[in-house]
Amino acid sequence: MPRSHRSIHALLLLIVLAALAGLLAAPAAAQAPGAVADSDLLESETLRVGTRFVPPFVIPPGDADGHPSGIAIELWERVAERLEVDYEYRETSLDGLIDGLGDGRIDVSVAALTATAERAERVDFTHPYYTTGLSIAVPQQGNPVAGALRAFISVPFLMVVLALAGLLLLVGALLWIFERRRNADEFGGNAAQGLGSAFWWAAVTMTTVGYGDKAPRTLPGRMIALVWMFAALILVSTFTAAIATTLTVSSLDTGIQNVSDLEGQRIATIGGSSAAAWLDDQGFAYHDHADLATALGAVAEGRVDAMVYDAPLLRYQVREHFAGQLEVLPVEFLRQDYALALPQGSPLRAPMNIAILEILESDEWQRVLRRYLGN
Numbered sequence: 001m002p003r004s005h006r007s008i009h010a011l012l013l014l015i016v017l018a019a020l021a022g023l024l025a026a027p028a029a030a031q032a033p034g035a036v037a038d039s040d041l042l043e044s045e046t047l048r049v050g051t052r053f054v055p056p057f058v059i060p061p062g063d064a065d066g067h068p069s070g071i072a073i074e075l076w077e078r079v080a081e082r083l084e085v086d087y088e089y090r091e092t093s094l095d096g097l098i099d100g101l102g103d104g105r106i107d108v109s110v111a112a113l114t115a116t117a118e119r120a121e122r123v124d125f126t127h128p129y130y131t132t133g134l135s136i137a138v139p140q141q142g143n144p145v146a147g148a149l150r151a152f153i154s155v156p157f158l159m160v161v162l163a164l165a166g167l168l169l170l171v172g173a174l175l176w177i178f179e180r181r182r183n184a185d186e187f188g189g190n191a192a193q194g195l196g197s198a199f200w201w202a203a204v205t206m207t208t209v210g211y212g213d214k215a216p217r218t219l220p221g222r223m224i225a226l227v228w229m230f231a232a233l234i235l236v237s238t239f240t241a242a243i244a245t246t247l248t249v250s251s252l253d254t255g256i257q258n259v260s261d262l263e264g265q266r267i268a269t270i271g272g273s274s275a276a277a278w279l280d281d282q283g284f285a286y287h288d289h290a291d292l293a294t295a296l297g298a299v300a301e302g303r304v305d306a307m308v309y310d311a312p313l314l315r316y317q318v319r320e321h322f323a324g325q326l327e328v329l330p331v332e333f334l335r336q337d338y339a340l341a342l343p344q345g346s347p348l349r350a351p352m353n354i355a356i357l358e359i360l361e362s363d364e365w366q367r368v369l370r371r372y373l374g375n
Contacts, residue, residue: 047087049076050097050106054292056316056372057112057130057338071372075129075359076110076340082355083348094272098123101343108348109341112313114274124346125339127353129360130369133332134275135311137299137318138256140327160242164235168206171228172198178220186214206232256306258331265305268295275309278334292317300325310336312373319374 051068053060059070068089080087087108092100097113100106101123115125176198179187187197201214205228216222256265262284269275271288279286287304289295292313298304300322307314314328340356342349359365 045086045107047080047085047107048105049087049089050092050100050109050111051089052092052094052097052111054112054313055320056312058110071130071368072110072112072338072340074368075356075365076108078359079340079352079355082358083351094270097341101341104343107343107346112310112338113341114310114336115339115341116274116277118277119341122344123341124344124349125341126349127356127360128337128339129356130312130338132311132336132338134278134308134334134336135314135332136256136259136262136329137296137307137309137314137326138305138329139299139302140325141255160239164239167235168202169195169199171224172200172202175201175216175221175224178218178224179216183217183221202228205229206236208232208236257329259333262306262308266303268298268304268307269309270295273309274334274336279308293321296322296326316373 051058051073053068055070057070057072058068059073061067061069076087090106092106096105097109097111098119101109109123112130115128119125173195176187176194179198180194181188187194187201189197197214201216205225216225256262267279267284267286268289269279269286270292271290276286276288286308287295287298289298292309295304295307295309296314296317299307311328311332318326318328340352342352
C-alpha cells in the first residue's frame, strides 16, 4: 500500500477515536453542570425554611428580633450545621407547609408535620424524627367525694328533700286533726306542738323505725297510719335508690375516657390536620379551630367536650396554659410520624436523612427531648 494511503487511513483512525472520546465525555460533561448546581444549592443558596409555631416543636421567639426554638427547630439547626447551609425562617400556616414546597415559596418545611400518604404524593419527607399518636384533652375530672357532696347539695336534691318534708308535714297534719282531742297525751298541746308530734310520728313510721312512743287511737287516724305505712315503703325504696344512684354516678368516672366515648360528644380539632382527617374517616362531627390554644380554650370554657389532636402538643399546652382545668387522657391512637418536608426530587433529601439519623442516635438528642417534653 502506498505511503499516502497509509497516512490517510491513520488520519481517519485518529478522527474516529477523537469522535468516540467526545461521545464518551459528553455524559460526564452533561452531568457536571448538575453536580455543580447541587453543590451550589447546598453551599451558596440561602434556604427558605417554612415553619409554624406549635410548641414544643416550634416555640415563638420572645421578641420581634428573637429566634424560634423547640424540638423541630433544634433538629433543623443541627442538620443545617452539618450540611453547612444558610437559611432564613418564614412563618406559614399548616397548609402553607405543604403548598409552599410545591409552588417554590419555601425550600424546607420544619414543624410538627405528620408524614401521611396523601401529603407524600405532593412532597418528599425525610426520615421521621419523632413518633407519637393522637390523644384526647378533656376537662379535668374532680374528686369523687367532692362530686358526691356537690350532688347532695345540688338544687334538684334539695328540692326532693323539701318535697319529702312537705309530704311528712301533710300526713302528720291529717293525723293531728283526728288525734288532737282523743289522743291529747301524744298529739295535744298547741298547734305547733301537735303538728311537731305528728310530723315526728310520720317520719319514724316512714323509716320503719317505729319507736312506739306515739300511735293513733282513733279509727280515722289508724286508717291514715295504715295507708301511710304502705306508701312509705314505696317512698323509702325510691328515695334510697335515688341516693344510691347519686353516690354511684359521683364515684364513677362518667366522662370521656377513650375513643369509644367520643360518640355524640362536641369535639374540637385543627382544620386540615391529621386529627381532622381521622375524625372525618370515623364519621365524627367536629368544630374546626384555627389554632391549638383557641381549641383548648373552648374545652376549658365548656363550649366543647373534648379536643382530639397530637398527644405531645396537647400535653405541652395543657401543662403550660391549662393546668388544673384540662387533662390529656393516657390513650394514644393513630400513629403520627413527624418529619421534615422537601419539594419532590430535592437533592437535599439524601444528605438530610444521613444527618437526621446521626442526630437521632446521639445522647445529646435525648437530652433535647427531655428538656422540652419533660420525660
